[in-house]
Amino acid sequence: MADQEEQNMIDIYVMGRRYRVPEGLTIMTALEYAGYKYVRGCGCRGGFCGACSTVYRKEDDYKLKMDLACQTAVEDGMFLVQLPFVPALREAYEIEDVDPGEKDNVLLDLYPEIARCVSCNTCSKACPQDIEVMDYVQAALRGDVERTAKLSFDCLHCGLCSIRCPADIKHYHLAQLARRLKGRYLDLDSSELEKRIKELEEGIYTEEYEEMLKMTIDELKKCYEERKFEEEG
Amino acid sequence: MKVKRDLEFLEKVEELSGESVNACIRCGTCSAGCPFVEEMDVLPERIFKRIVLGDREGIMKNNTMWICAACFTCSVRCPRDIDIAKIMEAVRLTLLREDIDMVDLDGLDNIEELPQLAVVGCFRKETG
Amino acid sequence: MIQMEDGYLYYPGCTLKTKASDYEESSKKVMEALGKPLVEMDNWYCCGAVQSLATDDIMHQIAAVRTMLCAQEQGERELVTLCDMCYNVLKQANKRMKEKPDELETMNEFLDEDPDYEGQVEVHHIFELFRDMKDEIKKLVKKPLDGLNVVTYYGCMLLRPNHVSIDNTEDPMIMEDILELLGANTIVNPKRTECCGSYHTVNRGDIVENRVEEIVARAAEDGADVIALSCPLCQFNLDYHQRVSDHKIPVLYLTELMALSFGMEAGLKKHKINPRGALKDFLE
Ligand code: FES
Numbered sequence: 344m345a346d347q348e349e350q351n352m353i354d355i356y357v358m359g360r361r362y363r364v365p366e367g368l369t370i371m372t373a374l375e376y377a378g379y380k381y382v383r384g385c386g387c388r389g390g391f392c393g394a395c396s397t398v399y400r401k402e403d404d405y406k407l408k409m410d411l412a413c414q415t416a417v418e419d420g421m422f423l424v425q426l427p428f429v430p431a432l433r434e435a436y437e438i439e440d441v442d443p444g445e446k447d448n449v450l451l452d453l454y455p456e457i458a459r460c461v462s463c464n465t466c467s468k469a470c471p472q473d474i475e476v477m478d479y480v481q482a483a484l485r486g487d488v489e490r491t492a493k494l495s496f497d498c499l500h501c502g503l504c505s506i507r508c509p510a511d512i513k514h515y516h517l518a519q520l521a522r523r524l525k526g527r528y529l530d531l532d533s534s535e536l537e538k539r540i541k542e543l544e545e546g547i548y549t550e551e552y553e554e555m556l557k558m559t560i561d562e563l564k565k566c567y568e569e570r571k572f573e574e575e576g
Numbered sequence: 577m578k579v580k581r582d583l584e585f586l587e588k589v590e591e592l593s594g595e596s597v598n599a600c601i602r603c604g605t606c607s608a609g610c611p612f613v614e615e616m617d618v619l620p621e622r623i624f625k626r627i628v629l630g631d632r633e634g635i636m637k638n639n640t641m642w643i644c645a646a647c648f649t650c651s652v653r654c655p656r657d658i659d660i661a662k663i664m665e666a667v668r669l670t671l672l673r674e675d676i677d678m679v680d681l682d683g684l685d686n687i688e689e690l691p692q693l694a695v696v697g698c699f700r701k702e703t704g
Numbered sequence: 705m706i707q708m709e710d711g712y713l714y715y716p717g718c719t720l721k722t723k724a725s726d727y728e729e730s731s732k733k734v735m736e737a738l739g740k741p742l743v744e745m746d747n748w749y750c751c752g753a754v755q756s757l758a759t760d761d762i763m764h765q766i767a768a769v770r771t772m773l774c775a776q777e778q779g780e781r782e783l784v785t786l787c788d789m790c791y792n793v794l795k796q797a798n799k800r801m802k803e804k805p806d807e808l809e810t811m812n813e814f815l816d817e818d819p820d821y822e823g824q825v826e827v828h829h830i831f832e833l834f835r836d837m838k839d840e841i842k843k844l845v846k847k848p849l850d851g852l853n854v855v856t857y858y859g860c861m862l863l864r865p866n867h868v869s870i871d872n873t874e875d876p877m878i879m880e881d882i883l884e885l886l887g888a889n890t891i892v893n894p895k896r897t898e899c900c901g902s903y904h905t906v907n908r909g910d911i912v913e914n915r916v917e918e919i920v921a922r923a924a925e926d927g928a929d930v931i932a933l934s935c936p937l938c939q940f941n942l943d944y945h946q947r948v949s950d951h952k953i954p955v956l957y958l959t960e961l962m963a964l965s966f967g968m969e970a971g972l973k974k975h976k977i978n979p980r981g982a983l984k985d986f987l988e
Contacts, residue, residue, distance in 0.1 A: 648864035
């Protein structure tokens with residue numbers, strides 16, 4: 344029996360120290376199995392919040408790889424380090440002053456370092472979401488807010504692109520700005536949204552909300568489990 | 577004033593530029609044709625002399641290599657076929673490669689009106 | 705795949721999409737009229753604007769090589785640029801890769817997620833195409849630019865360094881030849897190959913102002929109605945920095961003048977010094 348158990352165990356290295364952990368865990372759970380406790384560098388555990396950036400190298404591979412610790416399975420001989428936070432500067436702006444319809448260089452103006460891009464593609468290789476990061480930086484340099492926003496849509500702000508960039512570009516902040524500009528200036532206003540806001544203001548949910556506030560935890564849970572989904576289309 | 581000699585400087589500049597600094601005969605053709613010479617505190621051919629002397633410290637106090645915009649006028653006219661623009665670039669790089677910027681990115685307030693290629697070009701020549 | 709008989713694969717560069725859209729628009733219309741439309745590449749990268757000259761600097765050649773690779777993957781060997789700086793950087797980087805197989809190998813190894821660049825693409829400036837289409841251009845001139853005094857301005861990047869020059873480095877005539885076909889008076893001016901101040905416009909506007917003053921003062925002395933050129937940075941510098949000059953000479957892309965003489969209006973929108981006064985005889 345001991346043998347079989349042995350087969351399912353693999354070796355990983357956390358900041359240089361070796362641990363034996365069961366196969367099939369994510370990097371995050373493997374670290375916890377090894378006795379580490381996440382205080383920072385972990386959020387949703389579901390691949391959405393981007394807090395769990397991790398850098399690793401596999402044995403016999405000369406390349407460093409980047410991924411999300413909560414989404415990636417551990418492999419035998421993985422050398423790991425956690426990077427919970429990327430201290431990249433985010434620029435402040437007044438959304439009403441940055442109309443891309445009136446200005447050519449809105450993105451370049453707030454993030455001038457995009458002019459230092461050498462097209463090395465290191466950012467795209469680092470991206471755990473497989474975004475074409477280099478291509479959106481190039482689009483941003485051309486003043487193409489729409490394309491920057493579209494290409495970067497799946498970004499989780501883990502920051503791995505920025506930590507790898509030889510030109511010190513803050514890709515994810517740039518991309519967020521592009522998406523906000525798209526929302527504010529390029530997308531059509533939705534008549535549905537206006538209608539909904541009016542309904543909310545008129546209090547269509549007030550009654551239901553007050554009822555929920557009176558519920559016990561168990562009643563709430565039941566309510567959540569039995570919730571109805573809106574019909575598609 | 578005594579020059580503090582950096583004996584490796586000449587070697588470094590020749591290595592980065594691929595050009596021979598010693599080939600210069602100080603004829604002054606580069607300075608005569610340089611459209612920026614009035615803005616420079618030291619003439620290009622004087623920079624050559626300082627490189628040979630290993631006067632890195634002195635050169636770094638001059639603005640010559642930062643005024644040079646790599647227009648290649650000197651390069652095409654040099655009777656000794658020295659690609660002087662490459663030498664200026666090498667001198668710039670010895671500083672930029674220490675992760676030093678000569679332009680303050682966050683201090684620029686005119687980017688909106690500039691064509692992108694100006695910004696790209698400036699950063700390539702003036703940031704490390 | 706674009707057949708070269710039908711048109712040319714075109715590399716725009718970043719500025720042609722914003723500040724220099726007049727140049728792109730007029731070039732496209734002119735090439736269309738000449739029966740050789742410009743077809744924009746499916747994908748391309750910022751060239752870097754200035755060539756990195758250090759012997760060991762391969763990193764700053766990557767963008768140019770990626771662009772060549774895009775052309776190669778589109779099945780093309782000829783690539784046309786409008787912007788002088790793009791032309792210069794792409795041409796120099798491409799030459800470097802062709803002449804240094806070891807560097808090309810290093811490059812291809814680095815670009816391991818892409819196919820290898822085989823070094824077969826050739827870079828051209830749009831003026832080189834015009835030089836080969838003189839008869840066609842002449843045939844299209846409907847409204848000769850009679851009496852328009854044009855001073856040409858080449859700047860640096862079409863002519864230097866020697867190994868990428870599109871014409872005689874010290875005495876280029878490629879623009880004058882085209883302007884003559886259009887019926888304009890060309891004035892050969894000694895300042896036409898002197899640098900405009902280039903990227904110093906970012907943080908040393910004073911240097912550019914001095915350069916521009918010298919260039920436009922001489923053009924004024926020579927009786928220029930307009931200055932013709934092709935580089936978006938030269939255009940910006942000569943146009944914008946005349947704000948501190950007594951002179952106000954419109955600075956036009958050569959293709960804007962070509963379009964005009966073909967009886968079409970193209971560009972003429974983003975100029976700081978309005979060219980319409982100087983061109984009024986030729987505008988509808
Ligand atoms: S913990 Fe949120 S993405 Fe991994």
